[in-house]
Amino acid sequence: MQGFDKLSPNGFGALRANSPILLFDSGVGGLTVLAELRHALPDAPVIYAADMAGLPYGTKSEAEVAARVCGLLGRMAERWQPRLICIACNTASTIALGMVREVLEIPIVGTVPAIKPAAAMTKTGVIGLLGTEATIRQAYVDNLEAEFAADKRLLRQAAPGLVEAAEAKLAGRGDANGAVGEAVAALRAQPGGERIDTVVLACTHFPLLREELQAELGSEVALVDGAQGIARRIVHLTRNDDFARGEPDRAVTTGPLAAFEALAPVFAAHGIDRLVQF
Numbered sequence: 128m129q130g131f132d133k134l135s136p137n138g139f140g141a142l143r144a145n146s147p148i149l150l151f152d153s154g155v156g157g158l159t160v161l162a163e164l165r166h167a168l169p170d171a172p173v174i175y176a177a178d179m180a181g182l183p184y185g186t187k188s189e190a191e192v193a194a195r196v197c198g199l200l201g202r203m204a205e206r207w208q209p210r211l212i213c214i215a216c217n218t219a220s221t222i223a224l225g226m227v228r229e230v231l232e233i234p235i236v237g238t239v240p241a242i243k244p245a246a247a248m249t250k251t252g253v254i255g256l257l258g259t260e261a262t263i264r265q266a267y268v269d270n271l272e273a274e275f276a277a278d279k280r281l282l283r284q285a286a287p288g289l290v291e292a293a294e295a296k297l298a299g300r301g302d303a304n305g306a307v308g309e310a311v312a313a314l315r316a317q318p319g320g321e322r323i324d325t326v327v328l329a330c331t332h333f334p335l336l337r338e339e340l341q342a343e344l345g346s347e348v349a350l351v352d353g354a355q356g357i358a359r360r361i362v363h364l365t366r367n368d369d370f371a372r373g374e375p376d377r378a379v380t381t382g383p384l385a386a387f388e389a390l391a392p393v394f395a396a397h398g399i400d401r402l403v404q405f
């Protein structure tokens with residue numbers, strides 16, 4: 128079914144079977160979403176974009192993150208005409224999802240902290256939330272808490288060290304245990320922290336450290352992230368689409384290619400063999 132054209136459901140223009148899904152993150156965190164997307168839609172062409180020149184987002188101001196995300200996604204959408212963009216980053220989504228939706232006329236799927244499922248799971252009523260500094264202070268998170276966890280206790284903990292630890296782990300350098308130990312100790316030290324039975328991984332980088340986090344938190348603590356839900360949302364939004372890969376999938380970095388190439392084995396394990404610079 129290659130080469131056919133039909134009107135895209137959003138009126139953006141002709142949607143071709145080889146139109147990619149664009150997955151965007153500041154770094155490798157979006158791979159946790161890509162892994163779920165591969166299970167759900169193995170034939171969907173994908174471009175993975177990592178804003179390595181802007182990493183980390185979590186320590187930046189709202190204005191900086193919004194400017195980078197809106198500017199880059201605008202240029203990328205024009206260049207690649209994706210059928211859909213997934214902002215596979217909680218920081219970028221909680222800050223800029225609304226702005227991106229206003230300026231781009233294609234479906235945009237965001238990644239927001241999985242507070243709703245966590246609230247349904249907790250037995251003790253105490254939920255931990257690990258995210259970046261920027262994510263945990265967003266009104267978006269306040270609103271999710273008010274809507275879904277008003278009768279629970281939500282303990283938010285910034286864990287910037289885990290972003291770097293996840294990047295290092297995937298690039299084959301460093302040991303994440305120190306950073307994980309620090310983040311978990313800080314979370315547990317909050318009033319009520321000892322009663323946490325459910326932890327929201329509110330940064331797409333953190334499921335890359337799932338084993339280390341589970342070991343540190345204990346097997347009785349449930350870890351919740353949004354990756355499967357995001358993949359389901361993408362499946363739903365593309366349910367009438369045809370997919371045919373016109374060229375091999377690629378991963379694109381805004382930073383230097385040489386450093387990105389350390390991640391080649393990890394991308395290869397996700398079906399991406401071409402790494403290029405934006």
Ligand code: DGL
Nearest residue numbers: 156184185217218330331
């Ligand atoms: N992966 C991003 C997230 O989900 C954040 C990493 C960063 O600080 O750049 O929040």
